[in-house]
């Protein structure tokens with residue numbers, strides 16, 4: 001069994017008694033559809049259309065062969081694939097035999113992948129030969145305890161497609177891990193030096209999916225365009241592809257949210273529903289404005305879910321206007337809590353808030369700096385506890401002491417206010433993170449890497465406002481006396497260390513010194529203000 005921080009017994013009892021935890025595996029929704037509607041289309045990926053029965057057959061083949069190779073409960077896997085049908089087939093296969101995966105983003109590189117590997121010691125690695133990390137097998141040496149690696153596009157004995165396509169029978173005793181054990185690990189956006197992992201159990205994740213499906217009205221008629229990175233919590237479970245499988249609908253896969261790719265897919269497959277981050281919504285709105293014919297291409301679209309980053313009211317109001325569909329705002333996190341605006345909400349709620357929690361048992365606290373609750377309409381620190389909000393990062397005891405309060409509330413680092421009868425509005429953030437169009441960057445991680453360059457004495461990464469992405473990252477650098485380094489040199493240094501490209505600072509600024517707080521730490525608040533002022537003055541001079 002994988003060790004993780006569990007919910008205390010009295011909470012687990014209550015979540016079961018309330019019907020939130022139903023002690024079923026995360027494969028439940030999908031398997032029910034395989035039984036009920038085997039011929040319905042589950043996944044469309046390029047020219048391939050997989051029925052529920054076909055998807056199940058392929059996932060079972062892989063599960064059976066892995067099981068025959070001794071994989072099962074207690075094993076972990078590190079999986080990295082682009083948006084493809086195989087992502088879901090592998091996830092289902094691993095769940096079937098109780099192997100818990102980390103699903104890394106395809107944009108992750110050596111540094112992130114090494115960090116995940118060292119945290120979970122995967123017995124199994126699944127990747128794509130098309131990724132720079134897997135052009136050869138050097139990375140495999142970094143994975144202590146690795147017993148097998150499979151690759152998309154390998155062509156040899158490690159070929160993933162071969163393992164999916166070769167008929168095999170699952171042993172009668174193969175089964176998912178118990179419902180209150182770890183099913184898989186979600187990725188934390190993080191604010192610390194090491195990317196943290198979030199253990200998710202069958203019970204808690206399945207509950208969040210079931211309720212998301214109900215709240216968003218997904219049915220077997222739902223045709224969902226999956227255009228965000230597939231492992232993101234939003235794309236997986238809010239209601240995400242797993243919600244579509246639960247409802248018996250169809251997932252149409254797109255590699256990315258570019259309208260020139262997505263609009264024809266929507267038209268061709270009569271897509272009804274899509275989940276996007278705000279910068280992608282802006283792209284879609286511009287595409288329709290630039291070419292009214294584009295509006296006709298997306299005429300089948302009924303519902304757009306938008307979340308992951310701050311969504312301006314004016315832009316939200318333009319969703320029905322320009323894109324001809326309903327808007328549902330989502331404010332969620334891989335750690336658990338998910339909020340939605342609901343169908344039938346007033347315009348004020350739909351366009352100016354990020355909705356209310358899924359569950360009556362989501363306990364929300366909005367606190368001032370001293371830890372006292374703030375009145376409605378006043379911004380405060382959001383802390384949460386509930387039936388699908390985790391109780392501890394994986395193997396991170398020191399960090400967990402500050403990430404949770406004494407009563408087990410997760411301190412989200414988000415600043416919100418409660419408005420319009422219990423809806424939350426996200427107004428800011430205290431966690432030291434940059435939200436670059438929905439991709440999260442932990443400032444500390446990048447600062448530590450910059451400090452590894454011999455010319456860098458001090459480094460601070462701060463968010464600056466950006467019209468397209470919402471936020472971008474600026475690195476403010478103090479060089480050592482007598483040393484020289486340019487932005488290009490530092491960018492190359494970071495790339496050579498192997499970070500994902502979205503984490504590269506968008507801009508570098510070299511300064512003589514950094515403002516410090518009274519206790520001698522870098523004063524990020526003042527720095528952010530200074531960057532903001534600089535940005536304003538640049539705008540004025542343009």
Ligand code: AMP
Nearest residue numbers: 189307308309310330331332333334426
């Ligand atoms: P992740 O775990 O990557 O899904 O990121 C979760 C974080 O993204 C939250 O804690 C917020 O900081 C931010 N976030 C998610 N949804 C929204 C939203 N609708 N508006 C503003 N920020 C959001």
